[in-house]
Amino acid sequence: MYLKNLVKIRKQKGWSQEKLAVESGISYNTIIKIERGGIENPKIDTVIKFADALGVSIDKLVGR
Numbered sequence: 001m002y003l004k005n006l007v008k009i010r011k012q013k014g015w016s017q018e019k020l021a022v023e024s025g026i027s028y029n030t031i032i033k034i035e036r037g038g039i040e041n042p043k044i045d046t047v048i049k050f051a052d053a054l055g056v057s058i059d060k061l062v063g064r
Contacts, residue, residue, distance in 0.1 A: 003047065004063035007035050009054050024053035 010020050021028040033039045051058045
């Protein structure tokens with residue numbers, strides 16, 4: 001599941017990768033890998049944590 005809008009939404013909120021790590025409970029290194037495309041299909045629980053932390057739907061996060 002490609003998180004097409006992760007960087008865009010994170011930046012719209014004015015959040016750094018570190019802030020997203022704290023708010024989502026996902027490691028900073030994992031966030032870097034996902035944003036750079038090193039992890040193309042993150043686990044669904046990771047996607048849910050990002051969506052919850054950012055206050056958006058999964059659909060919006062993946063660009064549906």
